[in-house]
Amino acid sequence: xxxxxxxxxxxxxxxxxxxxxxxxxxxxxxxxxxxxxxxxxxxxxxxxxxxxxxxxxxxxxxxxxxxxxxxxxxxxxxxxxxxxxxxxxxxxxxxxxxxxxxxxxxxxxxxxxxxxxxxxxxxxxxxxxxxxxxxxxxxxxxxxxxxxxxxxxxxxxxxxxxxxxxxxxxxxxxxxxxxxxxxxxxxxxxxxxxxxxxxxxxxxxxxxxxxxxxxxxxxxxxxxxxxxxxxxxxxxxxxxxxxxxxxxxxxxxxxxxxxxxxxxxxxxxxxxxxxxxxxxxxxxxxxxxxxxxxxxxxxxxxxxxxxxxxxxxxxxxxxxxxxxxxxxxxxxxxxxxxxxxxxxxxxxxxxxxxxxxxxxxxxxxxxxxxxxxxxxxxxxxxxxxxxxxxxxxxxxxxxxxxxxxxxxxxxxxxxxxxxxxxxxxxxxxxxx
Amino acid sequence: xxxxxxxxxxxxxxxxxxxxxxxxxxxxxxxxxxxxxxxxxxxxxxxxxxxxxxxxxxxxxxxxxxxxxxxxxxxxxxxxxxxxxxxxxxxxxxxxxxxxxxxxxxxxxxxxxxxxxxxxxxxxxxxxxxxxxxxxxxxxxxxxxxxxxxxxxxxxxxxxxxxxxxxxxxxxxxxxxxxxxxxxxxxxxxxxxxxxxxxxxxxxx
Numbered sequence: 069x070x071x072x073x074x075x076x077x078x079x080x081x082x083x084x085x086x087x088x089x090x091x092x093x094x095x096x097x098x099x100x101x102x103x104x105x106x107x108x109x110x111x112x113x114x115x116x117x118x119x120x121x122x123x124x125x126x127x128x129x130x131x132x133x134x135x136x137x138x139x140x141x142x143x144x145x146x147x148x149x150x151x152x153x154x155x156x157x158x159x160x161x162x163x164x165x166x167x168x169x170x171x172x173x174x175x176x177x178x179x180x181x182x183x184x185x186x187x188x189x190x191x192x193x194x195x196x197x198x199x200x201x202x203x204x205x206x207x208x209x210x211x212x213x214x215x216x217x218x219x220x221x222x223x224x225x226x227x228x229x230x231x232x233x234x235x236x237x238x239x240x241x242x243x244x245x246x247x248x249x250x251x252x253x254x255x256x257x258x259x260x261x262x263x264x265x266x267x268x269x270x271x272x273x274x275x276x277x278x279x280x281x282x283x284x285x286x287x288x289x290x291x292x293x294x295x296x297x298x299x300x301x302x303x304x305x306x307x308x309x310x311x312x313x314x315x316x317x318x319x320x321x322x323x324x325x326x327x328x329x330x331x332x333x334x335x336x337x338x339x340x341x342x343x344x345x346x347x348x349x350x351x352x353x354x355x356x357x358x359x360x361x362x363x364x365x366x367x368x369x370x371x372x373x374x375x376x377x378x379x380x381x382x383x384x385x386x387x388x389x390x391x392x393x394x395x396x397x398x399x400x401x402x403x404x405x406x407x408x409x410x411x412x413x414x415x416x417x418x419x420x421x422x423x424x425x426x427x428x429x430x431x432x433x434x435x436x437x438x439x440x441x442x443x444x445x446x447x448x449x450x451x452x453x454x455x456x457x458x459x460x461x462x463x464x465x466x467x468x469x470x471x472x473x474x475x476x477x478x479x480x481x482x483x484x485x486x487x488x489x490x491x492x493x494x495x496x497x498x499x500x
Numbered sequence: 501x502x503x504x505x506x507x508x509x510x511x512x513x514x515x516x517x518x519x520x521x522x523x524x525x526x527x528x529x530x531x532x533x534x535x536x537x538x539x540x541x542x543x544x545x546x547x548x549x550x551x552x553x554x555x556x557x558x559x560x561x562x563x564x565x566x567x568x569x570x571x572x573x574x575x576x577x578x579x580x581x582x583x584x585x586x587x588x589x590x591x592x593x594x595x596x597x598x599x600x601x602x603x604x605x606x607x608x609x610x611x612x613x614x615x616x617x618x619x620x621x622x623x624x625x626x627x628x629x630x631x632x633x634x635x636x637x638x639x640x641x642x643x644x645x646x647x648x649x650x651x652x653x654x655x656x657x658x659x660x661x662x663x664x665x666x667x668x669x670x671x672x673x674x675x676x677x678x679x680x681x682x683x684x685x686x687x688x689x690x691x692x693x694x695x696x697x698x699x700x701x702x703x704x705x
Binding site for chain 1: 522523524525527551552553554555557559560561562563571573577580582584604605606607608609610613617630631632633634642643647649671675
């Protein structure tokens with residue numbers, strides 16, 4: 069409450085004399101100004117400057133390096149350099165059993181580890197033809213939507229810092245902390261969750277988890293309202309983001325963008341609705357679509373997606389069925405430790421799974437899921453052994469980042485920071 | 501199976517190889533020289549409209565007899581249909597395939613990554629450089645099956661090379677050509693650039 073009182077006393081822009089928020093209609097700022105007109109300012113010497121930004125720069129969100137050619141303060145050319153965090157996960161995956169790959173997926177997009185676990189498990193299950201249990205399906209939906217909220221919270225906090233608003237960062241990271249506590253309760257880890265297994269989950273949710281999650285879904289919208297109040301109609305925020313880095317729908321499709329980046333440009337494609345997995349078609353939620361494809365619309369899309377995720381979480385809590393989490397297949401699911409140590413048959417299954425791994429039939433499978441960053445694809449090719457021939461991650465933020473030069477060229481250097489922030493990259497995934 | 505396969509066969513005839521279904525996904529093999537026409541046809545024909553490029557990657561099998569495959573996943577956003585198009589390349593012969601950047605700008609980095617990891621050259625790509633590995637990386641192509649998991653060079657050799665690399669190796673030739681940046685280079689660096697030795701190791705020769 070105190071926050072609101074202070075805000076009114078200082079007469080925040082966007083609030084009129086009576087204290088009611090004034091609405092800034094979308095499209096108020098001039099949008100889509102042509103880059104060329106900025107680059108060719110007459111009377112200035114045409115000597116261009118080369119600026120190296122990163123890899124150790126807080127505004128590059130990790131170890132991204134941008135070599136920028138500047139004419140005065142105008143960006144003429146951006147040449148991104150990636151790969152500083154390359155870890156060879158795809159190569160490593162070719163030497164691991166399917167379940168051993170799951171810890172690697174945590175470390176790709178480390179801002180939404182649970183969703184990556186789910187994406188890989190779904191691909192492996194499609195390859196092996198496994199049908200997961202109803203309880204597991206709903207638990208995975210909960211995992212995915214929790215990940216979406218924390219990822220968008222990190223994005224919102226860091227982006228607002230990049231653009232100069234510090235306060236939302238503190239509020240959003242507090243919310244992320246609450247989800248992290250729930251993740252820790254469930255998996256024992258805050259960041260590297262490794263929560264799924266092929267055919268089920270690492271563990272069922274513990275006592276008190278549902279109560280904690282329900283409390284979160286009730287109180288989380290309040291924080292969203294607070295952030296909404298300080299950002300959405302804030303004239304500084306609007307001025308820094310509207311009309312910056314716009315992409316049309318056709319350009320977004322041509323650049324293979326996905327996720328919020330694609331939808332902010334007005335393409336209503338959401339994997340959860342259009343190619344449903346985990347029964348997402350049975351949940352009641354809206355696909356958020358922008359109009360202008362600029363930084364402001366990307367902000368609005370991600371912001372509203374948090375509310376929609378919260379709706380999905382509420383529905384998932386209500387419908388969570390009882391029953392087993394793992395499929396009933398001793399060749400696939402490890403027996404409990406106590407049985408493996410006391411029961412001959414269980415010990416044999418345990419030994420076979422650990423030493424030989426689970427064999428997948430010859431074939432290949434691609435599963436794309438709607439990750440917070442965009443469409444995360446897992447493409448597995450099997451030659452009938454227990455290790456994949458090829459494990460390919462379709463990295464959404466890698467592909468979204470490739471459109472950065474197209475978006476940033478012709479804008480000011482300070483806009484480059486805003487545009488780069490709006491892509492929502494995570495270098496663990498870009499470089500893999 | 502995806503009906504686009506029959507439409508492809510009717511249009512391109514022998515340029516379309518076998519088609520199969522795996523885990524519900526349709527895969528169609530296309531002759532290398534017809535790839536660009538096939539993908540352009542898939543993108544632009546009104547009742548196909550595969551307007552979205554999902555992914556480009558490559559697969560090398562453990563079985564040395566099998567050729568390398570370049571895999572294109574395309575999608576029709578309106579019809580919600582996916583199709584996987586593959587091109588087979590003989591690892592003993594030249595690993596060259598046409599670039600699809602003229603069709604989709606999004607193919608730019610995907611093709612660079614495939615080049616970086618498999619050594620497949622995309623003919624007509626505007627800027628085919630390594631992307632995840634650095635430009636002077638000399639150990640080969642990491643995702644090929646003959647590449648050992650721990651790399652070809654020892655850790656000591658990797659460290660030696662990293663320390664010995666010239667500073668200008670961190671910039672591409674194109675970047676260094678920006679006027680002011682060139683002016684600030686030391687005479688020794690300019691001399692190395694003039695001799696075309698960008699990125700060479702100090703101790704080698």
